[in-house]
Each structure stands twice: as structure tokens, then as C-alpha cells.
Amino acid sequence: MRLSVSSFIFRKLLATFVATLIASIAFVTFALLNSTSAIKYNVGEYFIGLVTIYFLYMGVIILLYGNIVSICIDFLQSRWFKHHDWLYVLLHGLFGLGFGILDQNWINPIYATAAALLFAIIFKWVSKRWIEGKSIRLFILLPIIALPLFWGYFQFTSPPTPPFTKEDAIIFATSSSDNKFPKYIGKWQGTIDGFEVERETSIKQIAHEKYIVTFTESWQKGYIKGTCFSSYMIERYILSAYESGGRTPPYQSY
Incomplete structure (x- = not known):
């Protein structure tokens, strides 16, 4: 040819x-x-x-x-x-x-x-x-x-990816080194600069393997009190800001 x-x-x-x-x-x-x-x-x-x-x-x-x-x-x-x-x-x-x-x-x-x-x-x-x-x-x-x-x-020959649970979402959401909120679903209470402080981590499932993780902080010192929150939408390996509100704490920021 x-x-x-x-x-x-x-x-x-x-x-x-x-x-x-x-x-x-x-x-x-x-x-x-x-x-x-x-x-x-x-x-x-x-x-x-x-x-x-x-x-x-x-x-x-x-x-x-x-x-x-x-x-x-x-x-x-x-x-x-x-x-x-x-x-x-x-x-x-x-x-x-x-x-x-x-x-x-x-x-x-x-x-x-x-x-x-x-x-x-x-x-x-x-x-x-x-x-x-x-x-x-x-x-x-x-x-x-x-x-x-x-x-x-x-x-x-490899196992399927395990389900992405609420616990996994909490771990992912609190993995930042500067996170001060509980790394579990629950509350932390303590004193910061004379303020009684309560920090809470909560979660709500909105779809399959899709969650809203909310961090809420409340404080009180005498008549001075307030609260603020921030929430994030969590999927497997994906975190995006969802909602936030309230006042900034008067003591050292978290």
C-alpha cells in the first residue's frame, strides 16, 4: 500500500x-x-x-x-x-x-x-x-x-464509600484549628473575661448526606447579655456558609 x-x-x-x-x-x-x-x-x-x-x-x-x-x-x-x-x-x-x-x-x-x-x-x-x-x-x-x-x-475490589453521617459532618465543620465550639453535638459552658459563656454545636439534616451545622454562642455578665450564631451547609468534603446573625461578643473573639 x-x-x-x-x-x-x-x-x-x-x-x-x-x-x-x-x-x-x-x-x-x-x-x-x-x-x-x-x-x-x-x-x-x-x-x-x-x-x-x-x-x-x-x-x-x-x-x-x-x-x-x-x-x-x-x-x-x-x-x-x-x-x-x-x-x-x-x-x-x-x-x-x-x-x-x-x-x-x-x-x-x-x-x-x-x-x-x-x-x-x-x-x-x-x-x-x-x-x-x-x-x-x-x-x-x-x-x-x-x-x-x-x-x-x-x-x-475496593469497598464503597461509607455513609456521610451527622458525626462526620460535625468533625468536618469543627476541623479548623481556631474552632472553639464543641466537636460533638452538645454544649460547652465556661467563663471568659467575667462573662458566663455557653457555646453550642447543633446539626440538622436537610437531605441525603447534607446537613446544616449551627454554632451558637450566648453570654451574660450582670445585665449585659447577648447571643450570636453562624451556620454552615455541609456535604461530603464541602463546606459553605449558610446563615449568621446576632451581636459580636464583647470579650475576646472566638
């Missing part, structure tokens, strides 16, 4: 897509299997999210930097080493390593080299199949099929 410019561009883009997807799946799988982080629930969701990030990040790099370098190497091979595909692949790896070294993270040069080698091998393999008139459809489908399979493995 005659190799036209359009087929050359198509094969470069195809190699970019397949190499980026395979590398993204492989790198994320390796990272999750060797991770010591707190990620332990619904890992499949993290897998898909990380693969998407890797795919976009590496895809842009390979599409721009990788293909420019690759086209230059194609030109060099056509002039000086037509029958040495191993050198063609090796040069891709060296340029990938050179790009990865720009990052201070030691693992990135390895990833960059692996992705560059994979790109070169895929391009040469696709080109050979193209010349021989053989189908490359299955080759394109395999990494696409692998993506949901890996998602299923991580998703179904």
Missing part, C-alpha cells in the same frame, strides 16, 4: 492516541497498586479520574513535542539508517528521557522514556500493518476495552 502524507499523519495521530492511552492506564495502575495514600474507597473512580488527567497531560506533550521530534527522526532514518528500526526506537527513548529530566521528580524520566519508546514501537508496528494491508482495528479497540476492565477491577 502506498504511504501518502495523509496516511503518515493518520498513523502518527493513531500512535499518539494509542500510546497515550496505554501509557496512562499502565502508569495509573502502577501508581494505585503501589500507593500508600488514604485512597481506599471506590478506587475505580480515582482510576478513571487519574487516567483522564494523565491522558490529557501526556497527550498534549506527545502530540506537540513528541511528534515534532518523531518527524525529525523519520527524516534522519530515511537518509541514514533506513533498515535500523531499533535505532529509530532508541532515539525516541533518548529524546523522551531528555524531556523527562527537565522535571525534578525521579519517576518522570522513566515515564517519559517508556511513553516515547511505546509511541515509536506502535508507529512502526502500525506502519508495517498498513503497508501489508492488514487491519489495525483490533489494535485500536484493545486499549479502549482495557479501560473499563481496569476500572471494574479497582472499583469492585
